[in-house]
Amino acid sequence: xxxxxSGSAVIAAAFALVSCANSSPAEKTTLSLSETAQSHxxxxxxxxxxxxxxxxxxxxxxVPRKQRENGGGRIDKEDFALIKSKGFDTIRLPVKWSDxxxxxxxxxxxxxxxxxxxxxxxxxxxxNLNVILNIxxxxxxxxxxxxxxxxxxxxxxxxxxxxxxxxxxxxFETLNEPNNQLKGDIMRQSQALAIKAIRIHHPxxxxxxGGEFWSNWRQLDTNMVAPDSNIVFTFHYYEPxxxxxxxxxxxxxxxxNTLRSWGNQTDKAELAEAMSGxxxxxxxxxxxxxxxxxxxxxxxxNEDRVKWVDAVRREMEAAEIPWCLWAYANxxxxxxxxxxxxxxxxxxxxxxx
Ligand code: GLC
Numbered sequence: 308x309x310x311x312x313s314g315s316a317v318i319a320a321a322f323a324l325v326s327c328a329n330s331s332p333a334e335k336t337t338l339s340l341s342e343t344a345q346s347h348x349x350x351x352x353x354x355x356x357x358x359x360x361x362x363x364x365x366x367x368x369x370v371p372r373k374q375r376e377n378g379g380g381r382i383d384k385e386d387f388a389l390i391k392s393k394g395f396d397t398i399r400l401p402v403k404w405s406d407x408x409x410x411x412x413x414x415x416x417x418x419x420x421x422x423x424x425x426x427x428x429x430x431x432x433x434x435n436l437n438v439i440l441n442i443x444x445x446x447x448x449x450x451x452x453x454x455x456x457x458x459x460x461x462x463x464x465x466x467x468x469x470x471x472x473x474x475x476x477x478x479f480e481t482l483n484e485p486n487n488q489l490k491g492d493i494m495r496q497s498q499a500l501a502i503k504a505i506r507i508h509h510p511x512x513x514x515x516x517g518g519e520f521w522s523n524w525r526q527l528d529t530n531m532v533a534p535d536s537n538i539v540f541t542f543h544y545y546e547p548x549x550x551x552x553x554x555x556x557x558x559x560x561x562x563x564n565t566l567r568s569w570g571n572q573t574d575k576a577e578l579a580e581a582m583s584g585x586x587x588x589x590x591x592x593x594x595x596x597x598x599x600x601x602x603x604x605x606x607x608x609n610e611d612r613v614k615w616v617d618a619v620r621r622e623m624e625a626a627e628i629p630w631c632l633w634a635y636a637n638x639x640x641x642x643x644x645x646x647x648x649x650x651x652x653x654x655x656x657x658x659x660x
Contacts, residue, residue: 350475351536352513352536352537352538352539352594352595353595355475355513355537356478356513356539356595356597356629357396357437357476358396358397358437358597358629359396359397359624359629359630360394360395360396360397360629360630360657360658360659361395361396361397361398361399361437361439361597361629361630361631361632362390362395362397362398362399362631362632362634362635362641363398363399363401363599363600363631363632363633363634363635364382364386364398364399364400364401364634364635365401365633365634365635365637365638365639366380366634366636366637366638367380367381367382367400367401367637368380368382368400368401368402368403368424368427368443369401369402369403369443369444369483370403371403371406371444372403372406372407381636381637381644382427384426384427384430386635386636386642387430387431387433387434387436388434389642390434390436390635391434391435391436393649393654393659393660394659394660395436395659396435396436396437397436397437397438397439397629397631398431398436398437398438398439398635399438399439399441399480399599399600399631400424400427400428400431400438400439400440400441401441401443401444401483402424402440402441402442402443403442403443403444403445404416404442404445404462404466405442405444405445405446405447405448405458405462406444407420407421408458408461408462411457411458412457412461413461414457414458414461414462414465415465416462416465416466421465421466421469424440425469425470428440428470428473428477432473432474432476432477435476436476437476437477437478438476438477438478439478439479439480439515439599439631440466440470440477440478440479440480441479441480441481441482441483441515442459442462442463442480442481442482442483443483444483445459445462445482445483448482448489448497449485449486449487449488449489450487450488451488452488452489452493452494452497453493456496456497456500459482459497459500459501460500460501460503460504461504463479463481463501463504463505464504464507466479467479467504467505467507467508467509468507468508470508470509471508471509472508473512475511475512475513477512478512478513478514478515478539479505479509479512479513479514479515480514480515480516480517480541480599481497481498481501481502481505481514481515481516481517482497482498482501482517483517483522484517484521484522484543485497485517485518485519485520485521485522486519486520486521489519490519490520490529491519491529494518494519494529495529495530495531498516498530498531499531499534501514502514502534502535502538506535511537512537513537513538513539514537514538514539515538515539515540515541515599516530516531516533516538516539516540516541517530517540517541517542517543517599518530518540518542521543522541522542522543522599523542523543524542524543524544524581524584524585524588525584526542527540527542527584527585527588527596528588533592533594536594538594539594539595539596539597540588540589540592540594540595540596540597541596541597541598541599542585542596542598542599543598543599543600543601544581544598544600544601544619545600545601545602546577546578546581547569547574547577548563549563549565549567550563550567550568550569550574550603550607550611550615551602551603551604551607551615552604553565553566553567553604553606553607554604554606555604555606566607568608568611568614569611569614569615569618570611570614570615570618575618578618578619578622579622582622582626585626585628586626589626589628595629596628597628597629597630597631598619598623598628598629598630598631599631600631600632600633601616601619601630601631601632601633602616602632602633602634602638602639603615603616603639604638604639605639605640609650609652609653610652612639612653613652613653613655613656614656616632616653616656616657617655617656617657620656620657620658624658632657641653641654641657
């Protein structure tokens, strides 16, 4: 089964406000990393999860290793100041750690890669952005979960050690979009083991969990019950998939190829249905919940892309669900590296300038 389709039927797909009570952004810069970490330790998860508007640094550290080594996966340290200046408060940094592990049983992470990721995290934090760091495109664990569990745990132990003592503005997301065989009990087991590995060095850090079937909102209930109070849940929203992923090559062989627009009554009813399910889950868990990915491929007319992003963003904000656009400069870009220009209509749709 592919990312969004079951048989011939379109599965409406889904792939992910509070303020930081006693520290304004200006104050945060004046504290050292350990002081900041300490100053946050008594806050609730709702206070620590001070996120409203986020952008995914898509197609940078999560591209295949070979592609990065051949010059792909562009990301610049200057991006973060630019992102902050537009009004985003958070970035999500997807990382394909699984391409940088050594052999079992240690699965030692390549230190050059780890230190590069760390330097980018440092830069984003120094711009007063919250950073969501995940494991992205760990494809093998979706195919053979039991065989890959030790590697998952080892990655989180090493990443946990790498960021020991970091401020509470760094959040860990255990795994992007569990899918394929990674579902049900074994998916929940992967969440529990990842949290345990993270908690060795990060007893109070926010850990983010997304459910099975690509973290579709309909699968929110597949998440494990929060094992401690510093858990945040996430879901992804790309519905209707034949609209958001029209001609998206990476969804072959199910690439939708009928051009359509968005915004009729059926479309709006679908969004309303999603919102009621999402709100229900937030109330049920009592934990923060956010939209970790949403966006529309550039094959769709920009005015339709903008219309959808505007509608989804407004619904999320009305429900106090923070959001994270996919993505910054690639796949569904809002910023163009070549021209140095932002997509102004898309910024507008996000309520930014
Ligand atoms: C998921 C995939 C990413 C893709 C995006 C939009 O995050 O991991 O590669 O670009 O969804 O389909």
